[in-house]
Amino acid sequence: VNLILLFPEDFVCGAPDRVLLRGRRLLHVTQVQRASIGDELRIGVLGGRIGRGRISALDSDRLEMQIRLEREPPAPLPATLVLALPRPLMLKRVLHAATAMGVKRIALIGARRVERSFWNSRALRDDALREQLVLGLEQACDTVLPELRLSTRFKRFVVDELPEWSAGSLALVAHPGAATECPRQVGRPITLAVGPEGGFSDFEIETFEEQGFEAVHLGERILRVEAAVPALLSRLL
Numbered sequence: 001v002n003l004i005l006l007f008p009e010d011f012v013c014g015a016p017d018r019v020l021l022r023g024r025r026l027l028h029v030t031q032v033q034r035a036s037i038g039d040e041l042r043i044g045v046l047g048g049r050i051g052r053g054r055i056s057a058l059d060s061d062r063l064e065m066q067i068r069l070e071r072e073p074p075a076p077l078p079a080t081l082v083l084a085l086p087r088p089l090m091l092k093r094v095l096h097a098a099t100a101m102g103v104k105r106i107a108l109i110g111a112r113r114v115e116r117s118f119w120n121s122r123a124l125r126d127d128a129l130r131e132q133l134v135l136g137l138e139q140a141c142d143t144v145l146p147e148l149r150l151s152t153r154f155k156r157f158v159v160d161e162l163p164e165w166s167a168g169s170l171a172l173v174a175h176p177g178a179a180t181e182c183p184r185q186v187g188r189p190i191t192l193a194v195g196p197e198g199g200f201s202d203f204e205i206e207t208f209e210e211q212g213f214e215a216v217h218l219g220e221r222i223l224r225v226e227a228a229v230p231a232l233l234s235r236l237l
């Protein structure tokens with residue numbers, strides 16, 4: 001955690017510059033950052049500006065800070081990520097990494113080689129998804145949550161919804177063995193689709209292509225999704 005993200009309920013009633021923290025964030029401040037009264041911590045308001053908070057009171061139960069907001073959060077990455085739903089542990093890592101890299105729109109979709117049981121995982125509960133997004137923001141000193149869309153139906157999402165999402169962007173589907181090498185530093189917004197552990201099927205690649213996506217490869221080394229996503233985003237943007 002490199003920034004403490006503040007939520008509306010953290011603010012002391014009637015005082016826009018005073019916050020009270022308990023629980024996970026209090027433990028982090030005392031046990032990891034080992035901060036004490038008078039120390040300043042990096043803070044950000046959910047969906048808003050970032051700045052500093054000076055600790056004015058601290059005990060084992062609560063921390064009080066006086067905050068001042070100084071600047072806007074970092075610029076978003078102009079990328080939309082369409083991800084065939086990975087297994088739960090990988091999902092957590094990818095959501096965290098994509099959020100930390102500044103992706104602001106993520107779709108988790110079904111595909112032929114996505115195991116159906118993944119859709120029932122606890123990692124897909126609203127609170128679990130939000131936790132990874134918040135941790136990603138706190139990692140990267142950002143405050144703006146990505147928009148998240150879940151769709152179990154591959155074709156319905158790719159044909160009916162994706163065209164609106166990808167309009168005006170360079171639309172790519174990462175596919176080992178594709179004829180075209182993934183471009184570098186494209187300098188424009190992208191929509192990037194990444195497949196499941198078993199890869200997208202031929203039908204799925206054709207469906208993306210019908211929607212204006214180009215299949216691209218990253219070289220002959222086939223990476224896990226959690227490695228492929230940051231590698232592709234870094235290379236493209």
Ligand code: SAM
Binds near residue numbers: 220
């Ligand atoms: N056996 C699968 C295949 O050949 O498609 C491997 C899938 S890979 C573990 C999971 C996803 O990561 C792929 O569907 C693709 O989107 C992305 N990926 C991993 N390595 C890649 C590479 N070298 N080139 C393009 N995409 C890659």
